[in-house]
Amino acid sequence: LLADDGTVAATIFAEMSALAARTGAINLGQGFPDVDGPEYVKQAAIRAIEEGRNQYAPGDGVPELRTAIADHQERHYGLDVDPDTEVLVTTGATEALAASILALTRPGDEVLTLEPFYDSHAASIGMSGATHVTAPLVPGPDGFRLDVEALRAAATPRLRMIVLNSPHNPTGAVLTRDELDAVAAVARERDAIVVTDEVYEHLTFGAEHIPMATLPGMAERTLTISSSGKTFSFTGWKVGWLHGPADLVTAVRTVKQFLTYTSGAPFQPAIAQALADDDTPHALAASLAGRRDLLCAGLEAAGFTVNRPAGTYFVMADASGLLGRVGLRDGVELCRRLPELAGVVAIPAAAFCRAGSPTAQALASHVRFTFVKQEAVLREGATRLARLG
Numbered sequence: 002l003l004a005d006d007g008t009v010a011a012t013i014f015a016e017m018s019a020l021a022a023r024t025g026a027i028n029l030g031q032g033f034p035d036v037d038g039p040e041y042v043k044q045a046a047i048r049a050i051e052e053g054r055n056q057y058a059p060g061d062g063v064p065e066l067r068t069a070i071a072d073h074q075e076r077h078y079g080l081d082v083d084p085d086t087e088v089l090v091t092t093g094a095t096e097a098l099a100a101s102i103l104a105l106t107r108p109g110d111e112v113l114t115l116e117p118f119y120d121s122h123a124a125s126i127g128m129s130g131a132t133h134v135t136a137p138l139v140p141g142p143d144g145f146r147l148d149v150e151a152l153r154a155a156a157t158p159r160l161r162m163i164v165l166n167s168p169h170n171p172t173g174a175v176l177t178r179d180e181l182d183a184v185a186a187v188a189r190e191r192d193a194i195v196v197t198d199e200v201y202e203h204l205t206f207g208a209e210h211i212p213m214a215t216l217p218g219m220a221e222r223t224l225t226i227s228s229s230g231k232t233f234s235f236t237g238w239k240v241g242w243l244h245g246p247a248d249l250v251t252a253v254r255t256v257k258q259f260l261t262y263t264s265g266a267p268f269q270p271a272i273a274q275a276l277a278d279d280d281t282p283h284a285l286a287a288s289l290a291g292r293r294d295l296l297c298a299g300l301e302a303a304g305f306t307v308n309r310p311a312g313t314y315f316v317m318a319d320a321s322g323l324l325g326r327v328g329l330r331d332g333v334e335l336c337r338r339l340p341e342l343a344g345v346v347a348i349p350a351a352a353f354c355r356a357g358s359p360t361a362q363a364l365a366s367h368v369r370f371t372f373v374k375q376e377a378v379l380r381e382g383a384t385r386l387a388r389l390g
């Protein structure tokens with residue numbers, strides 16, 4: 002996080018969104034919707050403000066939201082969650098991840114993630130002082146798939162935690178039952194905790210999302226994280242949560258007290274209402290599937306090889322077919338120059354890998370684009386990218 006000169010590095014998303022704003026490029030980098038979630042949810046937050054719910058919320062979240070989270074997990078996945086002892090509301094999934102990793106790992110522990118990984122997973126492991134080890138997701142005809150042999154090899158007796166993410170940012174992979182079984186077997190064998198980041202749980206296109214906590218013997222060692230930002234298109238409200246065994250949740254709550262103390266009070270009752278609504282996420286997933294197809298077609302026409310995502314907001318595209326044509330070395334150079342060459346911003350896969358790792362090398366020519374933008378924006382993006390040809 003600290004650069005050599007002592008300055009704090011901006012996240013890749015902040016850097017690329019600033020580049021888009023500065024150059025007027027279309028921002029297909031940072032994943033946030035350009036259409037807000039439902040009006041009734043906004044009105045519920047406004048009502049909560051007007052009704053005076055403006056002071057600190059309870060540390061573990063307002064009761065109606067904790068109950069709505071438990072109901073949601075029961076309704077969708079048959080999980081039995083106690084809203085009073087097994088749920089913690091957090092300031093986005095980001096805080097749930099950071100507090101879990103800080104609470105439950107320490108220097109000397111190993112924490113395993115998939116690679117590529119969402120950037121905050123690695124940053125939180127770095128802040129805890131634990132050692133980050135990875136198992137690669139490898140591109141192939143069926144999308145990005147987990148290298149199960151590499152996973153087993155990476156899991157040493159020092160393994161304390163596996164930070165999983167499915168549907169997966171940045172690859173758009175949705176882990177299969179076989180892949181999840183392999184992760185669960187490793188966790189049980191090494192007696193490791195699984196922290197599973199399921200923020201895109203509803204944003205799948207035909208693939209089934211299987212929560213890790215539903216696998217045999219896993220609920221007792223799994224912390225499940227999600228966020229209303231993705232499910233209801235309110236990324237700026239930062240209402241996230243986790244649930245799991247009471248002792249693990251208690252440990253995470255202790256850390257959360259000193260990160261943020263509590264999370265935004267009036268947004269919580271509004272998200273409690275939203276969580277009873279299955280139509281909104283369903284409609285979002287359906288519309289995202291069409292937008293994925295639109296962007297993938299545009300990327301292919303521009304000369305990228307596209308790895309079709311089964312979920313999330315994102316597509317990973319391999320630029321190796323066009324890098325030579327535009328005289329650039331890799332995805333990092335392409336993303337730096339893309340605003341000027343085509344008026345579009347994207348994120349290099351290298352931003353989701355450890356510097357110089359085998360996965361970083363394997364994905365050197367890959368670039369992540371988001372399709373959680375209105376169709377007209379995606380069409381314009383595709384037209385601009387066609388200039389690369």
Ligand code: PMP
Pocket residue numbers: 092093094095096119166169170198200227228229230236239240241
């Ligand atoms: N995990 C993943 C995989 C993400 O893509 C994101 C980005 N939204 C987050 C966590 C962070 O979620 P939140 O905005 O709720 O903190």
Ligand code: GLN
Pocket residue numbers: 012014015030031032033170
């Ligand atoms: N999750 C979003 C992405 O991957 C960005 C969130 C952030 O900027 N931290 O683009």
